[in-house]
Amino acid sequence: MKVSIDKLYTFLFSVLLLLLINIPTVHKEIKIPILLCLMAIILYKILLNKIHIQKDIALLSMVSMLFGSFFIFNGVIHSNPGAIPSMTVILIWPFLYMLFIGVNGYNNIFIAIDKVLLFSAYFIPIYGLYFLFGKANIIPPIYFIDIFPKNVMGGVGLYKGSIEVSMLNLASVFFIAPYIFTKFLLQDNLKEKFIYGIAIFLLIGLVFLSGRRALLLVAVGSLFLILLASFFIKSKKISKKIRTKGFVLILLAVSFTFIVISIVLSYYKVNLYEIYEGIVEGLSFGSSSDPSTQARTMQFFSLIDGWSASPIFGNGFGAVASVIRNTDMPWAYELSYMSLLFHTGLIGVIVYVSLVFWIVWQGLIISNNREDIQHIFPYIIGLVSFLIGNISNPYLMKFDYLWVIFLPIMYINYYKLTHRGRI
Numbered sequence: 001m002k003v004s005i006d007k008l009y010t011f012l013f014s015v016l017l018l019l020l021i022n023i024p025t026v027h028k029e030i031k032i033p034i035l036l037c038l039m040a041i042i043l044y045k046i047l048l049n050k051i052h053i054q055k056d057i058a059l060l061s062m063v064s065m066l067f068g069s070f071f072i073f074n075g076v077i078h079s080n081p082g083a084i085p086s087m088t089v090i091l092i093w094p095f096l097y098m099l100f101i102g103v104n105g106y107n108n109i110f111i112a113i114d115k116v117l118l119f120s121a122y123f124i125p126i127y128g129l130y131f132l133f134g135k136a137n138i139i140p141p142i143y144f145i146d147i148f149p150k151n152v153m154g155g156v157g158l159y160k161g162s163i164e165v166s167m168l169n170l171a172s173v174f175f176i177a178p179y180i181f182t183k184f185l186l187q188d189n190l191k192e193k194f195i196y197g198i199a200i201f202l203l204i205g206l207v208f209l210s211g212r213r214a215l216l217l218v219a220v221g222s223l224f225l226i227l228l229a230s231f232f233i234k235s236k237k238i239s240k241k242i243r244t245k246g247f248v249l250i251l252l253a254v255s256f257t258f259i260v261i262s263i264v265l266s267y268y269k270v271n272l273y274e275i276y277e278g279i280v281e282g283l284s285f286g287s288s289s290d291p292s293t294q295a296r297t298m299q300f301f302s303l304i305d306g307w308s309a310s311p312i313f314g315n316g317f318g319a320v321a322s323v324i325r326n327t328d329m330p331w332a333y334e335l336s337y338m339s340l341l342f343h344t345g346l347i348g349v350i351v352y353v354s355l356v357f358w359i360v361w362q363g364l365i366i367s368n369n370r371e372d373i374q375h376i377f378p379y380i381i382g383l384v385s386f387l388i389g390n391i392s393n394p395y396l397m398k399f400d401y402l403w404v405i406f407l408p409i410m411y412i413n414y415y416k417l418t419h420r421g422r423i
Helices: 005-022 028-047 055-077 083-104 110-135 167-184 190-210 213-230 238-267 272-281 289-308 336-366 371-392 403-418
Strands: 155-159 162-166
Touching: 005 083, 005 110, 005 167, 005 289, 028 083, 028 403, 055 238, 055 336, 055 403, 083 238, 083 272, 083 403, 110 167, 110 190, 167 190, 167 238, 190 213, 213 238, 213 272, 213 371, 289 336, 336 371, 336 403, 371 403
Parallel strands: none
Antiparallel strands: 155 162
């Protein structure tokens, strides 16, 4: 049977997205060939004039590229060591994603993307449990397959009163969990609701198992974020539906958590107060005894001091502050948004925040449509939740996580083109 170029592209893009979500930043030997095949199809589409980027999205891209180029140039003239390396994530990868958007604006693949996200919502928690048992030698080594290279940081930590599981793909859960929560609320079909409900069950278990404070706070906070976002949807019928089901989901989540904690406490000696203290320590910016929090505190003041030297236009991409966290990339910092302020100044922060605000606002406007809300609203909730998680981790400085931003843009582009009769 003849396979069309659009179906081949959809398949390859879905496979690449699956890899980016579930095994991010590693196994480039698999991702690069797929990426090259996609680029070949994109080139073919360009030759046939089948790349469709809506004018608002094109303007959004041009503004981002223009200011990105300016701040790269600013870094070059200041001889910043990371100026040239920063071009990849600031200019090259976003340009490539814009080409993805242009092709996907022509070929609707959002059903395939939803399947990839749902599969990931099952795979990451199930593999997380398997990973825990494997690292704890509960599963014999001969039956344990580690999908992550041995030189990559990760593993299982046993601490006083708690446990921590660390895997690369946990970062994807910052988007996946809120996305699944939202999809569950929007489902009317009982079978679909059950499938997403099981995914929620698995994800909540993973969030607690991971022991990551930021992930726990984002997952819990996303439920309230959904309720808050519903007030910005003009369709009263849709917004009321989301709020009603949202309150029910929060009650179910609280009840489920209470049941799980009761079961765990009856079998294991888990100190809830120690877990609570750990969360509070992580949030105690200046007085915490937690090493990672202390390191971020030092970063904060170092970046503020560096920014004060050039508050309007910043020090340019690739600049290094007085505190260095990564000797291989001394310009990289965990406090992503403070780093952005240090590198691009007030002008850069205003520009990039405005671009994100536009994406979120457009997504909420599109959410007034009964059919489109099924795709765009979960993307927007996932995006905002991921951006909150990105506060203390520089995920968006890697190609493997940029899909979080570009999935909503992709759907906005598709919506604007189809509703104006151009496709």
